Amino acid sequence: MSAIRVLIVEDDPIIGEDIRDMLTSVNYEAVDVAYSKEDAIKVIDNEKLDLVLLDINLDGDYEGFEVAEYINRTRKLPFIYITSYSGKEIIDRAKPTMPMGYIVKPFNEKELFTTIEVALYNFSKFVIPVPLSKDVINAKILTPLTQKEFEILEGLFQGKNNQQLAESQFVSVNTIKTHIKNIYEKMNTHTRSETIAQVNSLLS
CATH class of the missing domain: 3.40.50.2300 (Response regulator)
Structure with a gap:
């Protein structure tokens, strides 16, 4: 997904x-x-x-x-x-x-x-008027995001699709999909919009 x-x-x-x-x-x-x-x-x-x-x-x-x-x-x-x-x-x-x-x-x-x-x-x-902070997010979730996952999370917030994320990270689309799946599991979300709302809750 x-x-x-x-x-x-x-x-x-x-x-x-x-x-x-x-x-x-x-x-x-x-x-x-x-x-x-x-x-x-x-x-x-x-x-x-x-x-x-x-x-x-x-x-x-x-x-x-x-x-x-x-x-x-x-x-x-x-x-x-x-x-x-x-x-x-x-x-x-x-x-x-x-x-x-x-x-x-x-x-x-x-x-x-x-x-x-x-x-x-x-x-x-x-939804997120404040800058993203890996430290703040990781302090509030059970399994912390890796640096690579946080960079991809930033890309999601910039509206990038999987192909654009792959190009910016110099990896395959399948690798991006795996990272996004891991982000969803760690954030207990299922979609990008849910993830944005969840981060908003964590940062507020």
């Missing part, structure tokens, strides 16, 4: 599958495609997620905003709006729900991945 786990909420099956294909091409894990508000909430409640890509206009209504409000009430989980709407009225409704990004259809892979990486980075800074 070391890949970035993404839920796609999109009522157009063709667009949903296109986004799934884009994600899987760069080592993200598309956990599911939810076609309605109810399906989305069910997946959010039952799956360990890092990010939600959220269509605003579900089933002819602006139910994406309701999903966003549910996330804000129940989870520390970043989401990005994906929508055909770019008018001021919709953007003004979107802003108070605190999305980590806003993508207007049609979009390409580069726009999607750039927005995701910026969103994950900004989310980590939003």
Whole structure:
């Protein structure tokens, strides 16, 4: 479960599958495609997620905003709006729900991945306003992080995907996956977003 786990909420099956294909091409894990508000909430409640890509206009209504409000009430989980709407009225409704990004259809892979990486980075800074400290974290967990694990943890907070982490550490993607698995075990977490929230708790 070391890949970035993404839920796609999109009522157009063709667009949903296109986004799934884009994600899987760069080592993200598309956990599911939810076609309605109810399906989305069910997946959010039952799956360990890092990010939600959220269509605003579900089933002819602006139910994406309701999903966003549910996330804000129940989870520390970043989401990005994906929508055909770019008018001021919709953007003004979107802003108070605190999305980590806003993508207007049609979009390409580069726009999607750039927005995701910026969103994950900004989310980590939003949740963790103080610098990471290996000593403080290690003092509060049973099994301390190694220096290499801490460096990878820093990369997670910068929104890097597994390939980028591998390149920055000069190791294979499989080695990065092993390190992330060890970090999750030591932090008692299952996803990047859970880990960010856990570190926030430890540093506060």
